[in-house]
Amino acid sequence: MSGLPTPPPLDDTEYEHYVESSLPEPSTNAAAVLDEMKCPTKVPYERRMGDTELSYFLPSRQTGVNDMYLHLGFHAPERLVRRPRVRTVYAILRLRHPMLSARVEMHDYDDVRFVYDAPSSVEDVLDDAEANLEYRHQSKDELIDTYLNGPRTLSNTRLSYLILSQPTDSLLPTPPRTPSPSNSGSDVQQLHDAEDVVPGEHSYELLICAMHFLGDGMALHQFANDFFGLLGSEKDDAELEAVLEAEWRSRWENDAPETSVLPSCLEDHLPVSSSRFRRVAASIDFQLSQASQTGGQNFPRRKHPDRHTIVPTVSFPEDRTKAMLRKCKEHGVSISAALFAVCSVAWARAGSSARGDLPTMMYSALNLRPYFSKAKEQAQERALQESYWFLAIGYFNVILPSFLPKEGQEKTFWHRARMAKAQSARAAKSKMVVSRTHEMARERGERARIWAREDDEKERGTWVPPKPSASPAPPSIKDILPARTPGPSSALLGLSLLGNLDGMYSHASFPALKLHTLTTGSRQRHGAMLLFGYTFKGRLWVSLGYDENGFEEGVVERFWKEVGNCVEEYLG
Template structure:
């Protein structure tokens, strides 16, 4: 058999980095992969003597951007920031067969290739980490890949979430996304079903079932792939296919169409920094750095929860949902006072902490995420929405309550202050420049910390193996040690008390009429945390207001639990 030859087409422009690599990749998933073919991919002409394109996987790759690196590098050891989205729903049983779920999952992985990518990193090389994506070699290959990243369980919601947050890491460099479908009512663990293929999937004709089951779906994805908006849009699109009118045969045909249309055109979506290009001369770039640093210097916060140490991390996610009638009343009350429920949540946290704080001299700072997709100058050329597009802003409020003023008036005034600060961040003319500077800073910091963490791990492994470590350089005698410089106008602290993830009205994303046979009733979201992590979530879903607090119960003192209880009480007090 002739060896495939690869030759560049000189008349074509140089392709972008994400398209430069082409691999005749042989994998265990597809025994025919690696066979030469005749096709045109990414500006490269590949010619050979065997005319079967189904037998080869195409490799695409690109470097991670600074923002992606800032999430990837800390995640390597224990999955810090690995996201999850839990959705509880009821559906007829024929909608949740492994064949149907695997086919829909395969379609979504073709449309959003980062979900099916892997991460390649050479040891100690922190500035050249790469996404690598192999396009499926056939429809069967796509279904097999999806099925291998899908698991069926019998755990309930709390068990699913706890095992993901506190157990061994689910994701890895080789598995950056994963689906878990659980039916808690099952009494027996089912035997592993036969791996679906296009033929077996097509032959499953979705015989309508009169039996309705209760299910929990856990969507797992590394944060360096994308953000919360991508996660929720994905869930909507997934359920639209799963609970739609297409039969199993029609879904397989849709998968075939997706595979055929994307085999030579699909590339990895660009990094955040490439989606927000900054123009200007050298003087403007210098001015941007100055403005960014001044903005950072204004971030003053000195309020923190008490910490505990010595116990392993254990994240819990207490969640409260308010019924639809009460939610409507709360939203109406917020509107009457000129704020959104998101601004009100900032004010609730502020008032509750002001009642608890022992030291009130320094203000209270909170941080939140900012959706950057509206600021892209043009829509990305790639159709996938799975990419990072999130920035951060801070809300700073006083940490005391005036004694000569009604607390209800203070609450609504603080809510309007939070609204004004959020709007100022969102409407800043420098938002693109600030995003670029913040990405550079976060990327540099992540690389530095990754090097320190790896060195520490290397030393510990060497010590455990009995390897003699080199002696540290002798310290200077006290008389020879230089005196630390005197601090002139020391910088005030910049510590955030808590982070708020305010997702807004998720019913604007989940068009429930798109999957009428599926009835969603519960949504919980969050991520694996580092020790001492805390994040408050607020959103409306199926007409209800949901508030949840994901935090390391072993990493904080008693005031964290007290804060949560008083926060829910404050909802009753101020929002009714």
């Protein structure tokens, strides 16, 4: 794998299994009232994708690589999850965030556009929500497996989708609460039901589906919090319909906005110097940073015609999570930095055939919102203030040794956690973040266009290998530095470290809805792997999404077992 690895997004998804809902349909009288509020015509808005968005869109066209999902398990009274109420809440959020209701039109490999038709009435907004909402009777595991491994749910005309499921077994009497793992337990157990279901409540599973080029993982979580905030509010159904009506009137009843209601692409939000010297310097810096990324560890892969992604997940009870956080703080690191060290040590123990003289490189996501240009924000003030659905992530690498000393392994572990912390901070605080983001976006966009054209031509049977270029190559860092053999730059895996998600979910604002389980990820390419780490409901969660058919038998299982062992041994 040459160059900086292109990561499977989070930070790298058409299932037509409809189950007729037993919940009542909306009132026909309410629908008739809403039908009277119309604006004359639909107003289309469009904008071209930027390079970062293209790098996610083009690989996703065939099988949905990168399509994101967020699963949340919760308990709620049946009255709060009836279809009319859910549809109204979903309609409000789709109205606030037009990217969710947009479609994609591809004119050329470098001309792909978001197109959004302004809703002509409140009923138009409700119809849009209804068309992208589905009720099922599947379990959490069935929902996620269907989304990851079944026919694609999303498409160019369906960029987002919502599935609410009431598992069949939740209709039966509630079983006793499942005991949590104890502090003294030696095995990391998977959490199932985190809370008892009180009389009148049922168990539900929510799956939020969205294209990755619409936004990042933080947009998913903010959307989920807003969804539960409206759904679990004290407003009755009529009051929620009034909110929808008021918001549609404020946006579309009178003159349509002249400026675009679609947030700008990532590159347009980041300032670019007009100086030619600075642009050349940025290009050289980017090439130097690329050349310094060295990694020589890989999970041994195998060829298999079918991709099958699984997501083993472990959760730790609140008391143990607090103890882990306390121990990390004592050593001057966060849980996120510790998880880099966990993966490093786990790989050293499980990857016995790996070359220990080459380091281990792992990649993670970097939030780019703090670097946005204020001038660009002001130009897009309405869209940015009202919508958080836009893509704003970059990537950075953490490089750690791949060997383990025979003695003092705990000391080594915490030293590597501090190394990971330092490298992460250096990436976030670098003065070259913006220029490197532009250079990486340009490179990834160009690579995605080349591969997409090649894939399409191969499918049509017209592909011809390109001839070597007769024109001289543009200047590069190789023309400045002495010649040297490039080092390997393979990444072992990616880590999506989401931090404390309880800081994003206002549980107290929707007390009737009791969230207990969270799982997230995306549809993957063959042989992909991504580890997630976060705290939710006071618990530490660690999950590993990977293609079980894409790796040699047993190697990932050994690594995952060692991840659990390292957490037990070093974090407590």
